[in-house]
Amino acid sequence: MTTIKDIAEKAGVSIGTVDRVIHKRGRVSEETIRAVEKAIRDLNYTPNIFARRLKLAKPVTFGVLMPTMDQDSGYWRLPAAGIKKAKTELACHQVDVRFFHFDRYRPASFSRAFEAMLETDLDGLLIAPVLASLSAKLTARIPPERPYVFFDSTIPGSACLSCTIQDSYQSGMLSARLLNLLCGGIGTLAALRMAPDDYHINERVRGFQHYFSGGLSSGFVIYETDNARDRKSLKRLFRTIIEEHSGLRGIFITNAQTFLFARFLEEEGLAGAIHVIGYDLIQENIDCLKNGSIDFLISQQSDNQGYQGLYTLFRRVVLNEAVEKEIFMPIEIITRENIDYYQQQWSAHV
Amino acid sequence: MTTIKDIAEKAGVSIGTVDRVIHKRGRVSEETIRAVEKAIRDLNYTPNIFARRLKLAKPVTFGVLMPTMDQDSGYWRLPAAGIKKAKTELACHQVDVRFFHFDRYRPASFSRAFEAMLETDLDGLLIAPVLASLSAKLTARIPPERPYVFFDSTIPGSACLSCTIQDSYQSGMLSARLLNLLCGGIGTLAALRMAPDDYHINERVRGFQHYFSGGLSSGFVIYETDNARDRKSLKRLFRTIIEEHSGLRGIFITNAQTFLFARFLEEEGLAGAIHVIGYDLIQENIDCLKNGSIDFLISQQSDNQGYQGLYTLFRRVVLNEAVEKEIFMPIEIITRENIDYYQQQWSAHV
DNA sequence: GTATTTTGCGTTAACGTTAACGCACCACCC
DNA sequence: GGGTGGTGCGTTAACGTTAACGCAAAATAC
Numbered sequence: 001m002t003t004i005k006d007i008a009e010k011a012g013v014s015i016g017t018v019d020r021v022i023h024k025r026g027r028v029s030e031e032t033i034r035a036v037e038k039a040i041r042d043l044n045y046t047p048n049i050f051a052r053r054l055k056l057a058k059p060v061t062f063g064v065l066m067p068t069m070d071q072d073s074g075y076w077r078l079p080a081a082g083i084k085k086a087k088t089e090l091a092c093h094q095v096d097v098r099f100f101h102f103d104r105y106r107p108a109s110f111s112r113a114f115e116a117m118l119e120t121d122l123d124g125l126l127i128a129p130v131l132a133s134l135s136a137k138l139t140a141r142i143p144p145e146r147p148y149v150f151f152d153s154t155i156p157g158s159a160c161l162s163c164t165i166q167d168s169y170q171s172g173m174l175s176a177r178l179l180n181l182l183c184g185g186i187g188t189l190a191a192l193r194m195a196p197d198d199y200h201i202n203e204r205v206r207g208f209q210h211y212f213s214g215g216l217s218s219g220f221v222i223y224e225t226d227n228a229r230d231r232k233s234l235k236r237l238f239r240t241i242i243e244e245h246s247g248l249r250g251i252f253i254t255n256a257q258t259f260l261f262a263r264f265l266e267e268e269g270l271a272g273a274i275h276v277i278g279y280d281l282i283q284e285n286i287d288c289l290k291n292g293s294i295d296f297l298i299s300q301q302s303d304n305q306g307y308q309g310l311y312t313l314f315r316r317v318v319l320n321e322a323v324e325k326e327i328f329m330p331i332e333i334i335t336r337e338n339i340d341y342y343q344q345q346w347s348a349h350v
Numbered sequence: 351m352t353t354i355k356d357i358a359e360k361a362g363v364s365i366g367t368v369d370r371v372i373h374k375r376g377r378v379s380e381e382t383i384r385a386v387e388k389a390i391r392d393l394n395y396t397p398n399i400f401a402r403r404l405k406l407a408k409p410v411t412f413g414v415l416m417p418t419m420d421q422d423s424g425y426w427r428l429p430a431a432g433i434k435k436a437k438t439e440l441a442c443h444q445v446d447v448r449f450f451h452f453d454r455y456r457p458a459s460f461s462r463a464f465e466a467m468l469e470t471d472l473d474g475l476l477i478a479p480v481l482a483s484l485s486a487k488l489t490a491r492i493p494p495e496r497p498y499v500f501f502d503s504t505i506p507g508s509a510c511l512s513c514t515i516q517d518s519y520q521s522g523m524l525s526a527r528l529l530n531l532l533c534g535g536i537g538t539l540a541a542l543r544m545a546p547d548d549y550h551i552n553e554r555v556r557g558f559q560h561y562f563s564g565g566l567s568s569g570f571v572i573y574e575t576d577n578a579r580d581r582k583s584l585k586r587l588f589r590t591i592i593e594e595h596s597g598l599r600g601i602f603i604t605n606a607q608t609f610l611f612a613r614f615l616e617e618e619g620l621a622g623a624i625h626v627i628g629y630d631l632i633q634e635n636i637d638c639l640k641n642g643s644i645d646f647l648i649s650q651q652s653d654n655q656g657y658q659g660l661y662t663l664f665r666r667v668v669l670n671e672a673v674e675k676e677i678f679m680p681i682e683i684i685t686r687e688n689i690d691y692y693q694q695q696w697s698a699h700v
Numbered sequence: 701g702t703a704t705t706t707t708g709c710g711t712t713a714a715c716g717t718t719a720a721c722g723c724a725c726c727a728c729c730c
Numbered sequence: 731g732g733g734t735g736g737t738g739c740g741t742t743a744a745c746g747t748t749a750a751c752g753c754a755a756a757a758t759a760c
Binding site: 351355366369370373397401402403405406 | 747
Binding site: 028056 | 736737740746747
């Protein structure tokens with residue numbers, strides 16, 4: 001392995017000069033810079049990250065802004081598990097994490113949490129920008145030297161270091177295809193848009209609709225509700241859906257609350273008669289998947305999104321590496337046959 | 351962060367003694383050992399891996415034993431891509447990799463490659479034990495101090511450091527369910543056992559059969575061939591299959607050669623009329639998936655298996671960490687809708 | 701009794717990188 | 731000509747861990 005000592009020797013300078021060239025700290029003549037850069041290329045030098053980290057080690061703290069864990073039927077426990085796994089792994093690098101939770105159904109709560117985070121001395125921010133327009137306004141106030149990363153969703157055009165991208169439109173198309181398969185192309189299909197102002201959920205429905213735009217199937221209907229937290233009224237909606245469409249063969253639920261419909265079907269003795277496809281590997285959904293009241297779940301690795309997000313901050317802030325601006329998440333199809341192999345890697349960190 | 355210096359101070363000894371205790375190098379009195387161990391616990395000491403790696407850095411070379419890349423329709427390029435990705439990432443740790451390829455259809459070739467590898471001075475071995483009984487015999491000859499890891503498959507009861515596990519039986523069941531869905535429960539289904547003496551392929555067929563053991567479907571038939579490399583005779587077999595079963599609606603191909611049947615169907619104008627499910631994300635399969643002549647592909651992350659295998663050796667040999675004895679691979683369902691998000695991460699290393 | 705080995709411990713020089721410090725030298729200004 | 735400021739470089743002390751080395755004192759051998 002070549003070291004800066006080798007570079008210094010080859011270029012006929014001291015290691016101090018080599019370091020100044022590498023880190024562009026100035027106070028080196030043009031001529032010397034060229035000589036050192038040539039030596040670096042010729043000897044194919046790469047810095048020893050261990051020596052670097054040994055020298056530079058200093059504790060960093062990252063802030064995480066996300067809804068409280070119990071919201072959206074516990075969906076937020078998934079990214080939180082990934083974040084905690086990353087935190088555990090990065091503890092040896094003196095990385096610490098502070099959570100700032102908010103109530104995603106109250107903008108004021110979001111603003112308060114954001115302000116609290118901005119006022120804390122943090123080395124990087126990991127943000128779930130669930131309230132899009134408010135997030136855009138508030139992220140603009142982040143000091144330009146403080147790096148931030150989005151997870152779960154993103155704000156187009158923002159100055160974020162990196163973000164995770166889920167192709168929700170495509171996942172909606174995939175869901176449509178699977179649901180159509182399950183129903184054998186006959187009967188009515190339904191889609192339930194759970195939070196009509198959520199970007200991902202709209203994209204999922206758009207993809208779902210597009211699959212059928214060629215007229216592949218018999219009819220389908222779309223319901224929506226922004227009242228997903230009130231389980232009583234949700235149940236009334238469920239009943240309306242099955243009563244208005246006696247020929248209903250399958251339904252597409254667009255968020256983690258899929259299990260609520262599946263359980264409703266169980267209670268009504270309709271499990272299996274109406275096929276269900278939904279989103280996210282929360283425990284309630286997994287249980288329904290295993291007992292057969294949910295046929296397929298789509299996962300976009302919410303846990304991994306949190307994990308990757310924190311690691312991205314680490315790589316940028318601590319290791320000073322270049323990072324990918326966009327991290328694409330796979331669209332995973334989960335069934336009772338393969339679920340066991342998806343659960344294990346994050347389960348230790350719930 | 352606490353260092354051995356802190357430990358030494360607290361225990362009233364020198365850092366040399368602390369190091370002797372930590373690494374059990376002897377020459378320390380019982381009493382001192384206890385004092386140091388207590389200090390380590392009290393101060394919650396963890397070694398600084400950067401200082402350690404800086405001090406201990408020395409180049410290591412790992413050997414990889416696997417079939418030549420072009421065998422099995424290029425299947426082996428997948429794990430090779432993962433291994434190369436790991437190699438690139440680990441280059442900064444002075445990890446080098448040497449490949450030992452063999453012809454998996456000639457036991458003598460396997461033995462020769464194995465012997466060549468054993469005679470080389472290597473710090474660890476990564477082995478694809480495709481010829482099970484021969485592998486068992488030869489791995490017994492690996493010196494006990496030399497660590498080895500299996501990928502792609504494993505040999506039960508061997509002294510390997512670690513191995514990747516694919517649940518082939520379960521993936522066969524999943525394939526059966528998907529194929530049954532595609533065909534709407536009518537018509538005849540077929541399974542083609544491509545290499546009857548391969549463990550994984552047998553398990554896949556067993557799982558497939560088991561799914562239908564409850565009598566869920568109309569009939570299904572199982573064909574087999576050990577002549578998968580002769581494309582002419584394979585084509586004759588394909589023709590026999592479709593001629594013997596005019597009501598054939600779907601087929602399950604049990605290895606990476608799925609695209610051969612899909613292309614045959616294309617030539618015969620039967621693409622879409624007979625549904626196809628198969629294995630592995632080789633380029634030919636991906637092309638057929640995209641044009642619709644393959645409906646689903648099952649992936650057990652062959653690329654990731656190679657990647658994980660090399661990383662496991664690295665963690666054990668270089669970082670001296672404890673490693674998982676078994677690494678379970680997910681059973682991934684790939685369709686034309688989600689394939690794009692599975693290709694990217696390894697594609698740079700083919 | 702002296703000679704030799706063993707035990708128990710402290711000291712020290714690396715490993716490669718970083719950045720503070722200092723020292724010559726030159727340019728410029730009153 | 732003396733002072734000030736800047737430029738271009740070399741030197742050096744860390745960072746935490748490791749293991750070779752050395753040195754007393756105790757144990758064993760003859």
